[in-house]
Amino acid sequence: MSLELSPPLTPRSSSTSINHDTHETYECRVGREKTLQIALKKANEHVDAANIDDYMSQRACLVGDMGEVYRQHKRWKQNLPRVTPHYAVKCNPDPVVLRLLANLEAHFDCASMPEIETVLAHGVHPTKIIFAHPRKEISQARAAIKSGVLRMTTDSEQDLVNARDYFPEAEFLVRISTDDSGSKCQLGSKFGAGEPFDTPQKLLGMGKEWGLKFTGVSFHIGSNSSDPSAFIKAVANSRAIFNYAAELGYDFKVLDVGGGFTNDLFEEMADHLNRALAQYFPSPTVEIIGEPGRFYVGSAYVLAAQVTGTRDVKDPFERVVGCQYDINEGNYGLLASTISDHQEVIPQVLRKRDPTYAPTTYRVFGPTCDAWDNPVDSYNASDKISYGDWVYFEGMGAYTYPCATEFNGNPKAKAYHVSSEMEASARLGWA
């Protein structure tokens, strides 16, 4: 999406009311204005407030639109009415997101005991939480059970031995391996029962022998998938495990279809999944749950960063053949997603400068003293990038903030929240 921003937006337009609270939350009463527009308004305010006598005020900033999170939740409910969403907290544990989703009666997928504690602190009932780590520390599994979170995933003999000896109250979903070849972030080398690791059948047999509770099957098609049909095969394989479990005398009641949903392919994925569920799990007595992360928050955040260094690349005749610049956010900060999440990002100028400018190839570096801190290797910018300019990146809500470090002493970017939906504002107590 491109947006004309020249001259800069006035920070406080008449249609916008702003409430700062102690958490720097903020609201735009702008109805259904687009996420990007209101996020950029907030980013512009941040830019206007930057002051060279206060180095903290010049930090990069992240703006999250809770209205977009709300819309994604509604989109899930509309397209996957049978599948109870358990938001994958690890993707973005922003307390404002958790507060909104808790208020919307969402359920939660937690990967650790600290995440469980955070979600419980939002008043969520423990039966709405799945501890979706198939190989967890014994102490964390015991603590989860003590706090009322019994539903967990498992994929290995050792985890079952631990359960037998230390947390036999667990209610397991057996996490099966899937074909994740169509996903950008594959999980199969690490997780899932199936060749060349212990098979789900073997684990169920052990569970039976040791009197452990198994209640269903879980899978994950891989994060950031581009293969909607992966759901069909995974659901079919789950049916086979349900049948096998029945032969062993288990009464399976839960199918967990995991995450992997993307903003772009969501409707197509939902369509494939719904058809597979209708074919293989027609009975409404089977509880179907999902663990979306990226889909809920990816598109809801914009990152703005300032250009803090520039230099030209020259040929032996001193002709400029390219440019590079540094920004105050990079691979060790919020742009960590370019490494861990294979995210490809393209910076855009926050304020348009010169429409007659000829496109130039730029390379972008982050702020640290490491040349590997190079979030964008090469891109063609149609605006001149000068020292002190601000650039922004869209789609920065998934696997960014929680993956950022403070390497070189630079604190994480400042985070702001806005809302482009009255309903989201009301549920957050901002209206």
Ligand SMILES: *Cc1c(COP(=O)(O)O)cnc(C)c1O
């Ligand atoms: C990371 C993860 C998710 C969320 O995946 P997305 O691709 O972000 O939707 C869900 N379930 C499990 C077990 C995960 O590890």
